[in-house]
Amino acid sequence: MNTLLEVSGVSVSFDGFKAINNLSIQIGEPELHAVIGPNGAGKTTFMDILTGKTKPDEGRVIWGERSVSLLEMSESQIAQEGIGRKFQKPTVFEAQTVRENIAMALKNPRRPFDLLFKRRADDAEARVRAISDEIGLSDALDQTSGALSHGQKQWLEIGMLLAQDPRLLLVDEPAAGMSPAEREHTTDLLVRAAKTRAVVVVEHDMEFVRRLNCKVTVLHQGSVLAEGSLDHVTKNQDVVDVYLGR
Amino acid sequence: MERSFFAKNPSALWFLLGLSLFTIVVTILSEASGTALISTSFLKTLGKTLCLCLVAIAMDVVWGYCGILSLGHFAFFGIGGYAIGMWLMYARTAEIVVTSLENATLPPTPDEITNAIGGQIFGVVGSSDFPVIWAFSHSLTLQLLAVVLVPGLLALVFGWLAFRSRVTGVYLSILTQAMTLALSLYFFQNDTGLRGNNGLSGLQNIPGLEAQSQATVSLWLFWASAVALGAGYVLFAWIVSGKLGSVIRAIRDNEARVRFLGYHVEGYKLFVFTITAIVAGIAGALYYPQAGIINPAEIAPIASIYLAVWVAIGGRGRLYGAVIGAAVVSLMSSWFTGGGAPDINLGFYVINWTDWWLVLLGLTFVAVTLFFPKGIGGLFDLLQKRKGDAP
Numbered sequence: 329m330n331t332l333l334e335v336s337g338v339s340v341s342f343d344g345f346k347a348i349n350n351l352s353i354q355i356g357e358p359e360l361h362a363v364i365g366p367n368g369a370g371k372t373t374f375m376d377i378l379t380g381k382t383k384p385d386e387g388r389v390i391w392g393e394r395s396v397s398l399l400e401m402s403e404s405q406i407a408q409e410g411i412g413r414k415f416q417k418p419t420v421f422e423a424q425t426v427r428e429n430i431a432m433a434l435k436n437p438r439r440p441f442d443l444l445f446k447r448r449a450d451d452a453e454a455r456v457r458a459i460s461d462e463i464g465l466s467d468a469l470d471q472t473s474g475a476l477s478h479g480q481k482q483w484l485e486i487g488m489l490l491a492q493d494p495r496l497l498l499v500d501e502p503a504a505g506m507s508p509a510e511r512e513h514t515t516d517l518l519v520r521a522a523k524t525r526a527v528v529v530v531e532h533d534m535e536f537v538r539r540l541n542c543k544v545t546v547l548h549q550g551s552v553l554a555e556g557s558l559d560h561v562t563k564n565q566d567v568v569d570v571y572l573g574r
Numbered sequence: 575m576e577r578s579f580f581a582k583n584p585s586a587l588w589f590l591l592g593l594s595l596f597t598i599v600v601t602i603l604s605e606a607s608g609t610a611l612i613s614t615s616f617l618k619t620l621g622k623t624l625c626l627c628l629v630a631i632a633m634d635v636v637w638g639y640c641g642i643l644s645l646g647h648f649a650f651f652g653i654g655g656y657a658i659g660m661w662l663m664y665a666r667t668a669e670i671v672v673t674s675l676e677n678a679t680l681p682p683t684p685d686e687i688t689n690a691i692g693g694q695i696f697g698v699v700g701s702s703d704f705p706v707i708w709a710f711s712h713s714l715t716l717q718l719l720a721v722v723l724v725p726g727l728l729a730l731v732f733g734w735l736a737f738r739s740r741v742t743g744v745y746l747s748i749l750t751q752a753m754t755l756a757l758s759l760y761f762f763q764n765d766t767g768l769r770g771n772n773g774l775s776g777l778q779n780i781p782g783l784e785a786q787s788q789a790t791v792s793l794w795l796f797w798a799s800a801v802a803l804g805a806g807y808v809l810f811a812w813i814v815s816g817k818l819g820s821v822i823r824a825i826r827d828n829e830a831r832v833r834f835l836g837y838h839v840e841g842y843k844l845f846v847f848t849i850t851a852i853v854a855g856i857a858g859a860l861y862y863p864q865a866g867i868i869n870p871a872e873i874a875p876i877a878s879i880y881l882a883v884w885v886a887i888g889g890r891g892r893l894y895g896a897v898i899g900a901a902v903v904s905l906m907s908s909w910f911t912g913g914g915a916p917d918i919n920l921g922f923y924v925i926n927w928t929d930w931w932l933v934l935l936g937l938t939f940v941a942v943t944l945f946f947p948k949g950i951g952g953l954f955d956l957l958q959k960r961k962g963d964a965p
Contacts, residue, residue, distance in 0.1 A: 379834060381830075402833070402838070403830075403833035403834055404833045404834075404835075404836050404837055404838045404839065405838075407833070407834050407835060407836030407837075408836040412834075413834050415831075419828060419831045421820075421823070421824045421827055421828065421831075422827070423823065423827060424820060424823065424824065428817075428820045431817060431820065432817065432820050432821060432824060432835060433835050438836055438837050438838070439838070439841065440818060440841060440842055440845040443816070443817045443818035443821060444812075444813065444816075444818050446816075446817075488835070492835065492836065
């Protein structure tokens with residue numbers, strides 16, 4: 329397992345409030361890694377920093393074999409480097425069909441003229457089909473995605489992430505609002521995806537994290553409180569205090 | 575699995591058929607064909623309307639599809655008009671001057687000719703020197719290039735600055751308003767060299783076509799406008815369909831999400847902003863020879879707001895909606911303000927439509943925005959739905 333992403337000494341504050349405080353974390357490839365923590369622990373800000381939405385006040389974020397810094401890149405450049413993000417609230421393009429949503433995410437040249445003159449892989453249709461099979465939406469390809477159920481939208485967004493074929497997948501609370509059966513399906517998807525790439529799941533539902541059966545990092549007040557297997561961290565007194573002590 | 579363009583865009587096919595039919599009918603009824611059921615001045619109104627429809631579909635692409643509420647696209651339209659107007663005015667004046675100097679006892683020197691032309695054109699602003707920006711006015715080719723390049727470059731630079739700084743929403747609208755206002759004020763100045771508030775006039779006289787009657791020239795310009803509208807419709811239908819259109823609509827709905835998919839959103843906006851500005855410039859270059867005159871008031875901010883109103887009333891996010899909106903509202907506008915609509919005498923007050931048309935238009939706009947957000951184009955959805963419901 330090689331280190332794919334290295335975050336070291338990152339801090340960011342909003343109006344004096346330290347959302348992230350000297351945070352260091354390493355992600356390998358392939359790896360399934362869960363980040364847990366109570367509300368306000370800085371989970372979402374952590375993702376914002378990795379994807380270029382928020383620029384940290386200090387610290388380094390180093391990516392890939394060439395050890396490039398992500399901090400100088402725009403959101404779209406980071407996405408093209410291979411970091412995909414799934415938001416907490418499913419954000420698919422509701423006015424467009426499932427097929428259009430997936431096709432838009434497919435890894436292809438991404439400049440306007442590339443799209444206008446159709447410079448893209450010939451197997452686009454096959455890839456859309458393969459992904460829709462994986463997320464169980466192959467019968468809904470021509471449906472407007474706004475008409476999908478909440479769980480289906482979550483999957484569609486995961487499908488769009490897979491279509492991007494990223495090296496690192498950031499997933500924010502994927503199981504929120506899902507039925508038990510849907511959760512199981514989601515767990516399968518993530519575990520399978522993590523066989524070939526790095527997957528970071530942000531979650532505060534311990535039960536879901538237990539199913540993922542992976543390395544866990546506990547965030548608290550913007551820094552790492554504990555790291556290790558779920559059993560290991562749940563025995564940690566600090567974690568018990570933070571999670572159960574109030 | 576590639577389907578043909580018209581299979582993917584059935585509205586483009588219907589539109590081209592309708593436009594062709596309209597052109598044929600108007601041609602048959604025009605003065606040039608001898609039937610003269612349509613007067614030349616009404617023919618010009620129809621030709622101008624086609625140009626307004628063309629700038630309206632450009633507006634629809636930038637606003638209805640890409641979500642950029644530009645309140646400055648009429649400035650590009652005006653620049654196109656000025657660019658062609660400079661050649662029209664120069665070449666026409668040159669012809670007149672050369673003809674009148676032919677009878678002089680001494681043959682005129684080139685300098686004398688230039689001065690005479692300059693005096694004719696710039697006399698109204700108390701000058702006879704050619705300003706620098708008229709350097710290419712002798713060349714039709716170069717001025718035609720300017721019709722495309724000047725609006726295109728202005729949109730490119732303006733858009734690059736605005737989109738790069740992530741100016742969006744109402745702030746961008748205000749910025750585009752400021753742009754068109756600044757441009758209009760700049761054109762109003764005599765020093766700019768575009769004859770200040772006099773503008774450019776006599777544009778209906780096309781140099782080299784003096785032998786033709788206005789009826790014939792107007793018909794030709796009408797045809798040119800129809801061809802441009804048809805071509806513009808197909809161009810934009812092509813751009814907004816397929817994957818590019820998918821990304822453009824996605825930017826309208828959630829621009830941040832599109833960024834996280836790895837698309838350089840600013841590049842897309844710049845592309846859409848610039849190409850629509852170029853089409854607006856071409857529409858203006860066809861409009862003003864039919865109008866005969868252009869002055870800086872044409873590119874005042876209100877003109878660009880009208881453009882947005884037409885598209886809103888016609889129905890955003892569908893090209894034929896923009897065409898319907900521009901055609902219906904601009905024709906009604908010239909009917910109401912041209913004294914076509916009879917005044918309504920209420921006994922205690924007379925509603926004079928020349929004054930009250932704007933109130934009616936404003937109320938219509940508010941009503942459409944509140945109650946029919948899909949505009950007139952939304953009626954087609956209802957029709958289709960009804961057809962679908964029928965057994």
